[in-house]
Amino acid sequence: MSARGTGSFIKRGWRNVREAGSQRLALTAVLLLAALLLARFSWSLPGIADAEAYLFDGRSYDTAEQVEQDQRILMVVYTDQTLMNLQKRSPLDRGLLAEALRNLDSMDAKAIGIDILFDQPQQEDAELIETLRAMQTPVSVAYAAMATNEDDIIFEQQQYLENFLGQLEGSNARPASIRLDNTSGVTRIWPSIEPGLPPVLGRTMLTDAGEGDRIMPGYTGAIRYRLPAVEGAPVITSLPIDLFADREMVPLMAEQAAGKYVLIGGDLLDFDRVDTTFSATGDEGLTQSTVPGLQVHAEMIAQMLDGRELPKPAPVILWLLAGFVVLAATLSALLEWRDWKVYPLLGAQFALFLGLPYLLQANGVDTYGFPAFGLVVGWIIAFTAVTSAARASGAVQRNFAQGALGKYLPREMAQEIIENPELLALHGEKKSIYVLFSDLEGFTKMSHAMEPEMVAKLLNRYLEMLSQVVLDHGGVIDKFVGDAVVAFWGAPIAKPGDGERAARAGYAIWQAGEAFRAEVAAMDTKLPKIGKTRVGLHYGEAVVGNFGGRSRIQYTALGDSMNTAARLEAANKALESSVMASREFADRTPLDWWRPMGRITLRGRAQPVNIMEPAPDFPEDDRKVLIQAMILADSGGAEAEILVRQLISRHPDDKALGNLLYRLQNLSGGNTYVLG
Structure with missing residues (x-):
């Protein structure tokens, strides 16, 4: 394109x-x-x-870095087995912690961070405070405030915590925030920096270890979680605190802690566990559904050490x-x-x-x-x-187009043409159609006796009534010629039953004309008398399509069938009838109301036409008699006249029958009557 x-x-x-x-x-x-x-x-x-x-x-999981075990950080944890051995679950045993701290102080760790809140008094507190004050290794001690950790601490607990930390002033132990951001229940980003809170645990540890230039100050973006390069292996080493509280294990454990950032906290099934970026999407072989909060602090430390402040x-x-x-x-x-x-x-x-x-x-x-x-x-x-x-x-x-087309086409046909505009392509094609031609007797002469405004009013009303008849019977309005209406069936879309609908429309047009005459007569007695509506019906071939070029086109039908229908309409005057159809038209309808009205040669035509008149109220027995009469008329027998006279005696007001008798008496060669 x-x-x-x-x-x-x-x-x-x-x-x-x-x-x-x-x-x-x-x-x-x-x-x-x-x-x-x-x-x-x-x-x-x-x-x-x-x-x-x-x-x-x-996408964090899919693009996560896979790493070998991080040798810079060590997690020393209370496990469920530890608590079973101590026969004490909550709060975590502080005597064990004090012993582990004394041993760790000799192991040359870079810094120690404790992710345990000392917010309730325990009998080991004095020992723990003494141990913390004596530490040569810098220690960051967990701090939380009600304003930022309302789910973790209450007023009395905060008061005790601040008193506990106050006793450490002047030592190498100082408070550090353990606050995590659990927005939507998942820890995805670094905690915001809140006024009044000490720096987050990892930042405090790096600062105390002399690496304050790597703490990514002000960073509150995503935590860079990592995946293990070896399935099942931890990214951060985690060892039970029991090993570090046992003095006999100090020589063996020293190598594990030397030169590392040591985090102390819980790794328990029901305590201080959080969902992370990997919780819902990670492979269970590589990640856990939840991790201890301590591990999140470890990942933040690793992120700072790697300088991965994500833009x-x-x-x-x-x-x-x-x-x-x-x-x-x-x-x-x-x-x-x-x-x-x-x-x-x-x-x-x-x-x-x-x-x-x-x-x-x-x-x-x-x-x-x-x-x-x-x-x-x-x-x-x-x-x-x-x-x-x-x-x-x-x-x-579409509504405008359908409305415009609907003035000339049935609604269903207009809809189909709108959906398939190729049906109205700019060309003509030969089709067999049912043609209707109607005219209002004497309207031109009558219009000269009326004001133009009244002429327009009456004409619009008349054409509206006749147009509605055509559309109601599924026909296409070809054109208006003064008071004449030209319509056809069978194009652009031919449908079963077109012949019957056209025939009924022709008869209904005459009835609408009679209704119009009554309406005008009731409207104003001073108006000239309205003539009757005459209708001609014929079936034959025509070229149907859009004609006139692309700038101005008209959808119409052209051909001899149109002329024949017009001449049949005009012949009604001489035949003293109102609706007349050719046999070609009548024979293609299933209606039983037709009565044969002889053979005539239309004005300007060489070939005679057998004509049929719709007479739904004509008795069936009389119809059979009339059919017999027309058969006899074809052979030139006088018996036809006798039968017609009998019918006239039974229907003395039927002018069309009287006219038929006159024509039978004045036949030309070929047993046809030539209209003058």
Whole structure:
């Protein structure tokens, strides 16, 4: 598709949207704004934020670095077996902790961090305080406040904790925040830096160890979790605290702690465990469903040591991306492509929306807060808004077109042509059709005796009544010629029953004409008397289609069948009838109301025509007599006249029968009557 072709599609689509109306345009603008805001702030919206977080977890896991066991960090933990040995579960035994700290102090660790809140008095507290004050190795002791850890501590506990930590002033032990960010129940990002709180545990430990230049100050982005290179192997070494509390094990354990950041806390099944980025998406062989909070602190320390402060896209980038999504959806909707070309375009856009966050994550960019699902949903809303506006415009145009066509075609046929416009292609094709031609007797002469306004009023009313008859019977209005109505059946779409519908329409046209006469007579007695409506019906071939060129076309039928129907209509005057059909027409209908009315040669025609008159109220026995009379008339027998006289005696007011007798008495060669 060339750029010029694409541009023309877009212009046409935009024109359709504009034609939807001001209210629809306003609604579309609101939806586009909603799509923009959703794409930008999807991480803040209920429901959508959960989907964003799930996608973030998935791409974090898929792009996570696989590493060998980290030799820089050691976790010394209370295990469930430890508590069983101590026969004490809560709070954690502080005597054991004091003994382990004294031994660790001799093992040349870089720094020690304790992820245990000393918020309740225990009998070992004096021993523990003395041990902490005597430590040569810097120790970071867990601190929490009600304002930031309301689920972990109450007022009395905080008071005791602060008193406990106050007794350590002047020593190598100082408080450190153990607060984690558990937004939505999952620890994905670093905790925010809150006024009044000491630095987070890992930052305090690195500062005390002389590596304060690596603490990533101010960073609150995603935690870089890692996966083990060897399945089943831990990323961070974890050893039971029992081993470090046993003085005999000091020589063996010294190598494990030397030069490392040592974290002390619990690794218990029912205590201080958190969900992480890997919890819902990780392979159970590589990750656990939940991990101890201590391990999260260990991962943050490793992230600082590796200098992996993940950059975040600037807000302006997210705004530009949201705007691009809305623009892409809008242009896609305006293209109005109806073939396969649209699918690669849509597929490429969705691949970009979902693939871009993966690409950024794989290249070390923090995509927590970067929209992915929101881009897709925003695109769908924008695309739907524009396409619905275009459809609304199409519906307006469709209703207008259907209304316009509906003035000349039956509603069902108009609908089919709108859906299949090729049915009205600019060409003609030969078809066999049922033609109706009607005329109002004496209207031209009568119109000279009336005001033009009254003429227009009466003519519009008359044509409205007759047009409705044609449409109600499934016909196509070909044209109006003054007060004459020309219609046909069998094109552009031929349907079973067209002949019967055309015949009934012809008879109903005459009835509508009689109703019009009565209506005008009741309207104003001073108006000239309205003549009767005459109808001619014929079946034959015609060339049907759009004629007149592309600038001005008319859908019409051309051919001898049209002329024959017109002459049959005109013949009614001489035949003293109202509706007359050719035998070609009558024989193609299933109706039993036809009565034969002889053979005539129409004015300007060489070939005679057998004519049939619709007479639904004519007795069936008399109809049989009339049929017998016409058979006899073909052989030139006088018996035909006798039978017709009998019928006239029974129907003295039937002028058409009287006219038939006159014609039988004045036949020309070929047993036909030639109209003068």
